[in-house]
Amino acid sequence: MKKLTLSLFVIVTFAGFGLYRWLQTSTEVVILVTPEPTQSSLPTPYPTAKPSPTVTPSAGATPPPRPTATPTPVITPKKLGQYVDGQYTGSVADAYYGNIQVRATIQNGLITDVVFLQYPNDRSTSREINGQAMPMLRQEAIQAQSANVHIVSGATDSSGAFRESLASALAKAQ
Amino acid sequence: MKETKILMGMTVTVEIADIGAGEADINAVFDYFNHVDEKFSTYKATSEITKLNKGLLTKNELSQEMCAVLEMCAETKNLTDGYFDITRPDGTLDPSGLVKGWAIQNAADIIKNRGFENYYIDAGGDVQVSGVSGDGRPWKIGIRNPFNPEQEIVKVVSVRDAGMATSGTYARGQHIYNPHHKKSEIKDIVSLTVVGPNIYEADRFATAAFAMGKRGIDFIENLAGFEGYMIDQAGIATMTSGFTQYTHA
Numbered sequence: 001m002k003k004l005t006l007s008l009f010v011i012v013t014f015a016g017f018g019l020y021r022w023l024q025t026s027t028e029v030v031i032l033v034t035p036e037p038t039q040s041s042l043p044t045p046y047p048t049a050k051p052s053p054t055v056t057p058s059a060g061a062t063p064p065p066r067p068t069a070t071p072t073p074v075i076t077p078k079k080l081g082q083y084v085d086g087q088y089t090g091s092v093a094d095a096y097y098g099n100i101q102v103r104a105t106i107q108n109g110l111i112t113d114v115v116f117l118q119y120p121n122d123r124s125t126s127r128e129i130n131g132q133a134m135p136m137l138r139q140e141a142i143q144a145q146s147a148n149v150h151i152v153s154g155a156t157d158s159s160g161a162f163r164e165s166l167a168s169a170l171a172k173a174q
Numbered sequence: 175m176k177e178t179k180i181l182m183g184m185t186v187t188v189e190i191a192d193i194g195a196g197e198a199d200i201n202a203v204f205d206y207f208n209h210v211d212e213k214f215s216t217y218k219a220t221s222e223i224t225k226l227n228k229g230l231l232t233k234n235e236l237s238q239e240m241c242a243v244l245e246m247c248a249e250t251k252n253l254t255d256g257y258f259d260i261t262r263p264d265g266t267l268d269p270s271g272l273v274k275g276w277a278i279q280n281a282a283d284i285i286k287n288r289g290f291e292n293y294y295i296d297a298g299g300d301v302q303v304s305g306v307s308g309d310g311r312p313w314k315i316g317i318r319n320p321f322n323p324e325q326e327i328v329k330v331v332s333v334r335d336a337g338m339a340t341s342g343t344y345a346r347g348q349h350i351y352n353p354h355h356k357k358s359e360i361k362d363i364v365s366l367t368v369v370g371p372n373i374y375e376a377d378r379f380a381t382a383a384f385a386m387g388k389r390g391i392d393f394i395e396n397l398a399g400f401e402g403y404m405i406d407q408a409g410i411a412t413m414t415s416g417f418t419q420y421t422h423a
Contacts, residue, residue, distance in 0.1 A: 137391060139412050142328040142405055144319065149330055150189070150307055153367055154299040154318030155342035 179204055182211045182274075184298030190285060191292040191308040199288050203281045203295060210277040213239065216268050227266040246378075247272050254382035254393075275339060275377025278302050282373070295373075300339040302373040320365040320405055329367075329403060329411070331420040337373030341366050341384035342405075362387045365405040368394055369420055376400070 085107055176189035177200045186207060188200045215221045222240050225231045236244075247269050250258045260269045278295050282302040285293050292305030294313055303313045312334045316327030320342055331338070342365035366384045370376035379400060383390030391412050394402035401417040 137395065137412050137414060138418075139410055142319065142409050142411050144322075144326045145316065145328060145330050147316065147327055149314040149316035149327060151187075151294060151296050151301050151303075151313060151315045152299065152318055152327060153296075153301055153315050153338050153340045154323055155320070155340050155365060 175200060177204075181207045182215070182297075185296075186298070187294075187296040188281075188285075189294055190290050191306070192290045195290060195293075199285060199290070202284050202288070206281050206284055207277060207297070210273060210280075213237070214243070214269060214273045216266075216270065223267065223269065243269050243273060243276065246276065250378045250382065254379070257385045258378060258382040271381045272374075272378050274298070275300060275337070275374040278377070279337070279372050279374040300337075300373055300377050302337050303333050304335055306334060317365070317367050317403060321409065328405070329421065331369065331403075332422075333369060333420055336369055336371065337376035338367065338369045339373060339377035339380040340368075341380040363390065363404050363406050366390055366394075367403040368400055369402070369417075370397075370400045 175195040175197075176187065178185060178187040180186070181204060186204070188203045190199060212218065212220070213222045216223055216227070218224060222231065222237060226236065226240070244267070247258070247260045247267075250272060251260075258271065260267050260271065262268055274297060278297050278300060279302060281295050281297075282293070282304060285295070286304065290304075292307070294301055294303045299318070301315055303315070307313050312332040315331050315333065315338055317329040317331070317340065319326035319328045342363070363384065366380055368376045368380035368383065370379065379394065379397060380402075383393045383402065386393055388404075388406070391402050391404040391414065394400050395414045401414045401420065403414075403417055404412045406412070
């Protein structure tokens, strides 16, 4: 049950995030992390959970070019009981500019807090993603240029540091 | 005055554009690189780092230079969420990922302290640039084409008083996998160039950001005073928002 609730929660969270990314052109988007109520026997009707996090892109934020971003379809859970109290860490999901991972806290069967452990600004803090415009990074296909330069910068394949560093990153991920 | 030598297993070029620069000025740089190599090369049985790794030296017996470098490595690891790590799987230390940029930076200071303003040091493609070139215009640095490293450059930047480092691998067929999605191969990056206030800073962050894969360019974007140019497996370059300030010569 725990797993089911958690995975449903994560799906809903990512669906919400996907919608946020898709709807960035609108002035305000709020992600409501709200589980679907299906059991009529529940004493308190959902949702009563704090909508967290609240995503409010700043007025000046221009949506970055996101050629591959498509909204994730919202999957409605068919059956869902009360959450079991505790803290749950979701899996890491690739969000094009980076990974997203959340941790949810359940108290009295309700989601009381959602913390972003990772999000695409590579800051592993619980900072909300309010108005934090995604970096507007330009892209281009590389083309050969005139070789009229003083110096050439490039990697040497013998870069031991790179291999060490990458190995350490991969080891951490296991 | 320009000279090139093979030192520390790489090509090191020093050029001083100022009038009055002589052989002794350039040799001072080469001598310094040799000194660093003797101390920090993990390939030399007599180097201090090798002795430390073999347990022949205690922490109290380390030179000031070694202590400073190890401290900078720890700081860099901290700044990069652990992506910059000099500890090998066998527990030994290899600070060469930091020593290179640090040594270039110190070598540049040697030239500066000899009264020169217009020069560069290029050690294996990592560069510290000061002032302007002999024709009075900014030094122009080309970014090597990772898919054709012998033949081509794919971007030209003009910098003064800056450091520029490129991390990457040009080995064809080598793939990097997203550690969190090992089954799905991603078109990851082959080259990441970082321009920063000096080569020490540019080099250490280029190394760490490259290990982050595609997220590396976001890491650079979020670093004040640094710009980056990343090339992925598909030959698409992604640049930070301020990078073009260096491309308008």
